[in-house]
Amino acid sequence: MKKRTKYSIGVVIILFAFAILLYKGLSKSMMAYMNVSDIGKIESFNKDSIMQVTGIVVPGTIQNDSTKQQISFMLRDLKKPKQVIQVNYAGLIPDSFKPGLQVVVIGIIKNKIIQAQRILTKCPSKYNKNDERELKND
Amino acid sequence: MIELGSIGLKLSLVFSIYIIIASFTGIKNRMGQFLVSSHRAIYSSFLLISLAMIILTQALITKNYELKYVAEHVSNHLPVFYAITALWAGQSGSLLLWVWLLSLFGVIVVLQNRHKSQNQYTLPYVNLVLGSIQLFFLIILVFTSDPFEKATFHILEGQGLNPLLQNPGMIFHPPTLYLGYVGFAIPFAFAIAALITRRLDNEWIKTTRRWTLFSWLFLSIGILLGAKWAYVELGWGGYWAWDPVENASLLPWLTGTAFLHSVMIQERKDMLKIWNMVLIVLTFLLTIFGTFVTRSGIISSVHSFGNSNLGPLFLLFMFWAIVSATYLIISRREDLRSRNQLDSVLSRESSFLFNNLIFVAATFAILWGTLFPIISEAVRGIKITVGPPFFNTVNVPIAIALILLTGICPLISWRKATMNNFLRNFLIPSAVFFTALILLFAVGIRKVAPLLTFSLSAFVLTSIFFEFYRGTLSRIRYHDENIFTGFKNLIFKHRKRYGGYVVHTGMILIFIGIAGSSSFKTEKEKTMKKGDTIKIANYELTFTGLDQYNTPNAQVSTASFRIKNGNKYEGLATPSKHYHPLQKQTMTEVYISSNLREDLYLILGSINTNGSVFIKAEIIPLVAWIWIGGYILIVGTLFAMWPSKKKKSFLETKPLAKKNKEFVQLPQV
Structure with missing residues (x-):
C-alpha cells in the first residue's frame, strides 16, 4: 500500500470517528434556551426534555422551606411582565439568588410548572456593577 | 495627576500610528533612520502606557473616586492588594493591562532583535504588526472604554470589588492568563513578517521558540489557576464546567500546543509550513476571541463581564486579521510548499x-459547542x-486518544521505525498497561473512561521512564559516565526533549486527576442539629456549633464540624x-480538606x-493530582525553555560573533 493511502485511511478513520462523536454529543445535550413568553408558543417540544428558561424572579412570590432546602417562586418574562410561570426547586440555592434578579432555570416543564434541576444566577456576570438592568431592579 | 493618565493613552495612540508609518516608510524607502525612530516610538509608547497604568493603580490604591472605574471597583475598606487587582476586575482596566503587556513585549522584541542580522529584514514588519494590534486596543481604550472616565457626581464610598472576586485567585489568575494571551501575539507577528518578506525558512520559529513556550506556559498556569479558583468558589460549577469563558481560554491553548509540536516537524523535515502558519494565526485569533468573549457578554457565561459595545469592533479586527493572514498564506503558498x-x-x-x-x-x-x-x-x-x-x-x-499517542510517541523512532524495534520497545509498557487494566478492573473500576485513562497513564509513564532509562544507560556505556553524571548530561544536553517528557508527565497526572474526580465523586446532604453526625466514605463529621463574627468587609457565620477520617481525628471543618x-x-x-x-x-x-444547619458533603477523589501535575508541567516547561549556556556564548555574545565573522572571512582573503 502506498504511504499516501495509508495516511488517508488514518485521517478518514479519525474524521469519521470525530463526526460520530459530534453527532452523539449534540443529540445528547441540545437544550432549548428561551424566555418565559416563548414557553406557550412551542407546543411541539418533547415533554420530558430539559429546557432552560430565563426570566426575572418576581418579588414577593418566593416561598422558602429552608429545612428541606426547597423553594418555589414565580418567574416573569424579561420584556412582558405579565407572562409568568411557577418554578419549584429543591437543593442548594445560589448565593446571589434574590427577588428581582434575572436567573436561568434549567428543568422540565410539567403542568405549567417548571421542575427545576438547577438555577443559575446571572449576577456574577455583572462585575461591572453599574449595569443598567441591575440598577432598575434595585 | 489623573489627566496625565488619559493624556498618556492618547499620546501612545499617536505613537502607535507613528510606529506603523515609520516602520512602513523605513522599509519602503530603505531608510534606516526611520527604523531607529520607530524603535524609539515603541519605547515611548511603552513608557506612556506604563504611566497610565501607574496612575490608574495609584487611583485605585488611594481610592480616588473621581474616576468612575475606581468608584465602581473598590471601596474604603478594601485591602490594598485587592485594590490593585481591581485593575483587571473591569473591562477598561483589563484592556489596559492587555495593551501594557503588549507594549512591554514589543520593547523586549526590539531589544532582543535589533542587532541580530538574521532578523533585520523581518523586524520592521514585526513592529508593524505589533503596532497595529496595539493601535486597535488603544482605540478601544481611548474612544469606547476609557479607564480614566470621570464620575458624574461626587462619591464617598465606592461600590467595592465583587465579593466573588475577593479571592487569592484574583491576584494571579487574570495576569497569568493575559501573559499567555498577549504573548502569542509575538510568534504571530514574526509569522506574518516572515510571510510578507518571504523569509519562510525556520528563522522565525527559532526566534520565537521561547516566546511560544513562555506564552504556552503562562496560558497553562492561567487556566489551572482559574480551575483552582472555580473549584473553591461555589456556583462556578467545579474546576471545569465547559463555560464559554473557560472554553475560550482552552481554545488557544489547544492550537498553541498543536503548534509547539508541529514546528518540530518543520525544523526536522522542512514540512508542514502552511500548517504551522495556519496554527499560529488561529492561535492568535483565538486569544483575541478569548479576550473578546470575556468582555462582551456575547455568549452568556457566569464569568463574563456585563454586556458592552465592543462586539462590532472586535469582530472587525478579527475579520481584518483573518482576511490579511489568509491572503498572505495563499499568495505565498508556493514558497511554503x-x-x-x-x-x-x-x-x-x-x-x-x-x-x-x-x-x-x-x-x-x-x-x-461554544x-x-x-x-x-x-x-x-x-x-x-x-x-x-x-x-x-x-x-x-x-x-x-491523546494519552495513547503521548505514550506511543517516545516508543517509535524518527523517520522510520522497524517493526522489530517497535515491538521490542512496546513490550514492557504494554505489559504494564494490561497489568494496570486487570488490577483496576479487579479493584472494582468498571467505568470505561477512567479505566482506560488510568491504565493508559501507566503505559505512558512507563514509556517516559524508559526514555530516561535508555538514554542514561547509553551515556554510561558510550561516554563512560556514572549514573548521576550520565543522567545529568542526558537531560541538560537535550533540554527540549526531556523537558517535554516532564511536561507530558505533568499532563498525565492532570488527566488522572480529572478522570478520578469526575468519575468517582460521591455526595450527601443532611439537615443537622448540634451533636448530629453525617457519614460519607471514610469520614464522620460531627456538628459542634455555630460561630459569628465580623470582618471589615463582611459578617461571617461559621459552622464547625469535627472531622474523623477512619479512626483518626483530623481537626475542625469550618x-x-x-x-x-x-x-x-x-x-x-466551602471547606476543603485535601490529601493525595x-x-x-x-x-x-x-x-x-x-440553630440547625443544612450541609452538603462531597468526596472528590484524586483532585490534588491536577494541581501537582500543574507544578510538574511548570518545571518541565521552564527546563525546556531555559537558555543553554553553550549556544548563547557562541551566537549571541557580540565580541565572539564578531571574531567568528572575521574567522569566516579569512579564508576568502
Missing part, C-alpha cells in the same frame, strides 16, 4: 501528525445550547457564610432559625 515527505507511516513524525489532527479536532468541537447558541439562533430562530454532556462526549475519547453588607450579597465559603487520595468538600447550605 514542501518538497519532502514523510519516510514512513510507522514513525515519530506520524504520531506528531495525528496528535495535531486530534488537537485541531478538539478545538473545532469546543468552538462549535458558538452553538449563536449559530442555532441565526439558523433556526431558537437558541439552543449544548451543555457539558456534549463537551464530555466529544472530548473524553479525544483525550484518551464551612461558612459571609454576608457582604456593601454589596448586599452572601458568599458561601481525595478531597473532602463541605458546603454550608443554610442556617435555620432553630
Whole structure:
C-alpha cells in the first residue's frame, strides 16, 4: 500500500470517528434556551426534555422551606411582565439568588410548572456593577 | 495627576500610528533612520502606557473616586492588594493591562532583535504588526472604554470589588492568563513578517521558540489557576464546567500546543509550513476571541463581564486579521510548499501528525459547542445550547486518544521505525498497561473512561521512564559516565526533549486527576442539629456549633464540624457564610480538606432559625493530582525553555560573533 493511502485511511478513520462523536454529543445535550413568553408558543417540544428558561424572579412570590432546602417562586418574562410561570426547586440555592434578579432555570416543564434541576444566577456576570438592568431592579 | 493618565493613552495612540508609518516608510524607502525612530516610538509608547497604568493603580490604591472605574471597583475598606487587582476586575482596566503587556513585549522584541542580522529584514514588519494590534486596543481604550472616565457626581464610598472576586485567585489568575494571551501575539507577528518578506525558512520559529513556550506556559498556569479558583468558589460549577469563558481560554491553548509540536516537524523535515502558519494565526485569533468573549457578554457565561459595545469592533479586527493572514498564506503558498515527505507511516513524525489532527479536532468541537447558541439562533430562530454532556462526549475519547499517542510517541523512532524495534520497545509498557487494566478492573473500576485513562497513564509513564532509562544507560556505556553524571548530561544536553517528557508527565497526572474526580465523586446532604453526625466514605463529621463574627468587609457565620477520617481525628471543618453588607450579597465559603487520595468538600447550605444547619458533603477523589501535575508541567516547561549556556556564548555574545565573522572571512582573503 502506498504511504499516501495509508495516511488517508488514518485521517478518514479519525474524521469519521470525530463526526460520530459530534453527532452523539449534540443529540445528547441540545437544550432549548428561551424566555418565559416563548414557553406557550412551542407546543411541539418533547415533554420530558430539559429546557432552560430565563426570566426575572418576581418579588414577593418566593416561598422558602429552608429545612428541606426547597423553594418555589414565580418567574416573569424579561420584556412582558405579565407572562409568568411557577418554578419549584429543591437543593442548594445560589448565593446571589434574590427577588428581582434575572436567573436561568434549567428543568422540565410539567403542568405549567417548571421542575427545576438547577438555577443559575446571572449576577456574577455583572462585575461591572453599574449595569443598567441591575440598577432598575434595585 | 489623573489627566496625565488619559493624556498618556492618547499620546501612545499617536505613537502607535507613528510606529506603523515609520516602520512602513523605513522599509519602503530603505531608510534606516526611520527604523531607529520607530524603535524609539515603541519605547515611548511603552513608557506612556506604563504611566497610565501607574496612575490608574495609584487611583485605585488611594481610592480616588473621581474616576468612575475606581468608584465602581473598590471601596474604603478594601485591602490594598485587592485594590490593585481591581485593575483587571473591569473591562477598561483589563484592556489596559492587555495593551501594557503588549507594549512591554514589543520593547523586549526590539531589544532582543535589533542587532541580530538574521532578523533585520523581518523586524520592521514585526513592529508593524505589533503596532497595529496595539493601535486597535488603544482605540478601544481611548474612544469606547476609557479607564480614566470621570464620575458624574461626587462619591464617598465606592461600590467595592465583587465579593466573588475577593479571592487569592484574583491576584494571579487574570495576569497569568493575559501573559499567555498577549504573548502569542509575538510568534504571530514574526509569522506574518516572515510571510510578507518571504523569509519562510525556520528563522522565525527559532526566534520565537521561547516566546511560544513562555506564552504556552503562562496560558497553562492561567487556566489551572482559574480551575483552582472555580473549584473553591461555589456556583462556578467545579474546576471545569465547559463555560464559554473557560472554553475560550482552552481554545488557544489547544492550537498553541498543536503548534509547539508541529514546528518540530518543520525544523526536522522542512514540512508542514502552511500548517504551522495556519496554527499560529488561529492561535492568535483565538486569544483575541478569548479576550473578546470575556468582555462582551456575547455568549452568556457566569464569568463574563456585563454586556458592552465592543462586539462590532472586535469582530472587525478579527475579520481584518483573518482576511490579511489568509491572503498572505495563499499568495505565498508556493514558497511554503514542501518538497519532502514523510519516510514512513510507522514513525515519530506520524504520531506528531495525528496528535495535531486530534488537537485541531478538539478545538473545532469546543468552538462549535461554544458558538452553538449563536449559530442555532441565526439558523433556526431558537437558541439552543449544548451543555457539558456534549463537551464530555466529544472530548473524553479525544483525550484518551491523546494519552495513547503521548505514550506511543517516545516508543517509535524518527523517520522510520522497524517493526522489530517497535515491538521490542512496546513490550514492557504494554505489559504494564494490561497489568494496570486487570488490577483496576479487579479493584472494582468498571467505568470505561477512567479505566482506560488510568491504565493508559501507566503505559505512558512507563514509556517516559524508559526514555530516561535508555538514554542514561547509553551515556554510561558510550561516554563512560556514572549514573548521576550520565543522567545529568542526558537531560541538560537535550533540554527540549526531556523537558517535554516532564511536561507530558505533568499532563498525565492532570488527566488522572480529572478522570478520578469526575468519575468517582460521591455526595450527601443532611439537615443537622448540634451533636448530629453525617457519614460519607471514610469520614464522620460531627456538628459542634455555630460561630459569628465580623470582618471589615463582611459578617461571617461559621459552622464547625469535627472531622474523623477512619479512626483518626483530623481537626475542625469550618464551612461558612459571609454576608457582604456593601454589596448586599452572601458568599458561601466551602471547606476543603485535601490529601493525595481525595478531597473532602463541605458546603454550608443554610442556617435555620432553630440553630440547625443544612450541609452538603462531597468526596472528590484524586483532585490534588491536577494541581501537582500543574507544578510538574511548570518545571518541565521552564527546563525546556531555559537558555543553554553553550549556544548563547557562541551566537549571541557580540565580541565572539564578531571574531567568528572575521574567522569566516579569512579564508576568502
